[in-house]
Amino acid sequence: MLLRRRAVDKLGEFEASGWLFTDEALQQATAAPVAVHRAARLAATGRVVHDATCSIGTELAALRRARVDALGSDIDPVRLAMAAHNVGGGLCRADALRPITRDAVIVVDPARRSGGRRRFSPDDYQPGLGHLIDTYRDRDFVVKCAPGIDFEQLARMGFDGEIGVTSYRGSVREACLWSAGLAEPGVRRRASVLDRDEHLTDNEPDDCGVRPAGRWIVDPDGAVVRAGLVRHYGARHGLWQLDPDIAYLSGDELPANVRGFEVLERLDFDERRLRQALAALDCGALEILVRGLQVDPDALRRRLRVRGTRALSVVITRLGAGPAARATAYVCQASR
Template sequence: MFDTEAVAYLRSEAGAQALGEVSGRRLAGASLVSDIAAVRTQFGDRAGILVETVQLRRRAAAKFDDPGQWLFTDEALQQATAAPVAAHRARRLTGARVHDATCSIGSELVALRDRAAQLVGSDLDPVRLAMAAHNAGGIDLCRADALAPVTRDTVVIIDPARRSGGRRRFDPRAYTPALDAVLDVYRGRDLVVKCAPGIDFDALAEMGFGGEIEVTSVGGSVREACLWSPGLTEPGVRRRASLLETGEEISDGEPDDCPVAPAGRWIVDPDGAVVRAGLVRHYAARHGLWQLDPDIAYLSGDELPAGVRGFEVLEQLHFQERRLRAALAARSVGALEILVRGLDVDPDALRARMRLRGTEHLAVVIARLGSGAASRATAFICRPSR
């Protein structure tokens, strides 16, 4: 739907005025059809790009602080880095000369604008480049293939496309550009690559990547894995978890001496970035916690670390639905949060089978503890700290 002519119109005074008028419409629910018909009557063939731009701006509010003047395509918005994550990456690149070689619509460029000593963006897609010129005005842009370097002595940022036709690509060799090709082309240079959080760490090693893998979360939700070449990280650090909600960072350069012991007063379910980065033991050691099982990410302690949400243990029992249902009924539980690791249990289906009727709001933490014949499915009835 979008081409360079459409982008030029949207950037014009007439386009901005039209977008302002269309943004006053609900464009949803029962009025959607009539709203689109009215926009088509007023703006003719340009109705499609106007309606889609307004709708994309509304969706973008989940990623950007103020997307009301931005231009997007659907796929570019899906892949665009959320503002807090882009700002975090930009802080790590303060004072560097940076080339965003897959700049797309410019979300990383905007975050880097006040951090980088020098900044340039490039992309192969002329439509996205035109949108970047609008979104990140004043930054030098050029059309170039990320696999054909056009800068020297810069930190190169690559954000390969991980979708095609709306479908996710899970094999990093199927990214655009392919991750193995990116690592080969920029081997020996300072490089930052944004990847899906579920990327196979072993596959990265097979490709020859020897830098740092940083897993980042916002609000407890894992957003991405970012690859930092060796020249951009601390010596010896290969994995890092960055929890942007609390500002906490932890790496494998820290101690991981963490015992395994029965549950204490509190159970802690570490942030997903900590778990994904394989830093559960490091996190536990930092906060004076221990593991309930060496293969399960749940941690425990007699004191809850500051700022960390935990679950105060009220009762421990062998996990059987009948026994758990009776225990919850005895405590008059009416609302139940369910956390599960190591067992094939659907929390929503289990909650429905508990037939909750009371007024208390509690949680149950379920895990398989132990190994082999000695393993035991265990449930902890808990009170959430918040």
């Protein structure tokens, strides 16, 4: 029953209550909103799509819902049988590294888990990412990857398309490779924040300055940070950076529907001084955010021993570089 509840939470948009799956297959499956987002973009191409690692059928369900002419294949006969039950026909057994279609856009989601454990190296994906790129180098393709993949490693593999990073429910879910033929002209990186339906690319202005903190500090969504689009996000929303190498942004107004941290006090980071500041503000529940410094938020929270009644946040970061660098703490009130 627990597995079934997890499936409804992850795949609810597909009315998956009657689907067949295993624990590992469900872990590997794309969350429905992420798959729907990708399917909408593929639908706009007007092309036939071949999901060459269809597994239990999540991507196929999204594609067919978007009225895309889509077929699926998988090398695993058990998962293929589950997909046939879940999404119907148009399926066959095939190895993703042995193409069986000619003009279709290829979608591949290589396995990044085995025995419940994650595979972090692209060489350990099944099939391996380098082999996939080589196999479909002359084709239009879309490949799902782990969000932490090394972008420079992709360049060394010869990938020259667009890297899209997607978040959902506040968590970065995936990086997706779009071959050059499917990429938007001039775009090499994209961030999609599905909770806010916000999409940002490196083809937008990035004239974001560096200034001391204003009224608000903003911790950009993980997809924006991972895609390297913090300056672009700041330029879009009239924000500025606290430091050119740190992802925190600041502004006097908070972007709509974005959680921010209203600055109450700024001080050089020192645990004794921070404890005194928090006590003076009657802090009893503390959220700690850290960038640019080796600070364990949980351990620091225990050492600060807050005892008051007020919920506050502390943003701790490094400002400056080299001998001029200084650790700084901002005591804040979260907007929500």
